[in-house]
Amino acid sequence: MMKMNQYLDVAPEVAQALAEGRPVVALESTIISHGMPYPKNVETALLVEQTIRENGAVPATVAIIGGRLKAGLSHDEIEHLGKAGRKVAKASRRDLPVLVARKEDGATTVTTTMIIAHMAGIKIFATGGIGGVHRGAEVTMDISADLEELAQTPVMVVCAGAKSILDLGLTLEYLETKGVPVLGYGTEELPAFYTRRSGFAVDYRVDSPEELAAIFKAQRDLDYKGGMLVTNPIPEEYAMDKAVIDAAIEKALAEAKEQGIHGKETTPFLLAKVVELTGGDSLESNIQLVLNNARVAARTAACLAK
Ligand code: PSU
Ligand code: MN
Secondary structure, rough: OOOOOOOEEOHHHHHHHHHHHOOEEEEHHHHHOOOOOOHHHHHHHHHHHHHHHHOOOEEEEEEOOEEEEEEEEOOOOHHHHHHHHHHHHOOOOHHHHHHHHHHOEEEEEEHHHHHHHHHHHOOOEOOOOOOOEEEEEHHHHHHHHHHHEEEEEEEEEOOOOOOEOOHHHHHHHHHOOOOEEEEOOOOOOOOOOOOOOOOOOOOEEOHHHHHHHHHHHHHHHHHOOOOOEEOOOOHHHHHHOOHHHHHHHHHHHHHHHHHHOOOOHHHHHHHHHHHHHHHHHHHHHHHHOOOOOOHHHHHHHHHHHO
């Protein structure tokens, strides 16, 4: 039996699945508290968990509750994070020790979800989009801690690419420097979250969960320290019009600049603005792409467990 970190609570169902070598998929909670409005955020979080189950794996939604690092949440805990929304601290790597010591709540980003998943022994994590190199980072140095975490923590992150609130070209350059494989699921092109294409090539196209699992296994067997990024395009029927989304992103970026938004507020501000400017359409697309990623992650976890 692995010695667990003193601050970590693994939900009984998740612990049992891990002990028996059954597939488990981690899910983040910043998307719940900061990424979508209540009650859609809670409905979506529960639907994502159900989708993971339907595809043969056990879901482990990750968060910090009263200073405890949680791998696997109850429905009441998910409801709490969704209802409290932006009152819950957005917790990246540097925030974690403070929240633990103060026994506070935190919504985990891609970074902290990877950290806690790895502590619990979970190898695969599904989300919507990751953080990356922001536009203008050559001046602001605003680069998400998500990229550093991918470079050092051995977890596979399945996402729908990244939104073009970021500089996607520089984000790929950064991942290349850090040695993080960027795989396109059924595509040669990096998806741009709301749209299937970005104009930037991924490192490799991979067409099956079996092969994703084989590549992850090889990375572990090679004793590499980092993880990998799987980018899975939004299903065609839910993809948004590129011109509509680009216009909303430009407007959101201009408003952020005008209001002097910076630091950890940047990403949630831009995401909320884009949703506001595009109405319910982008929210529905966001939900559908997360479900799509949950399916790929659960099937890959099932292959990896064999
Ligand atoms: N991008 C999205 N949706 C999100 C996020 C990013 O399209 O919900 C969230 C994730 O939790 C991600 C975090 O890890 O924002 C990145 O924040 P920052 O850029 O401050 O590192
Ligand atoms: Mn940042």
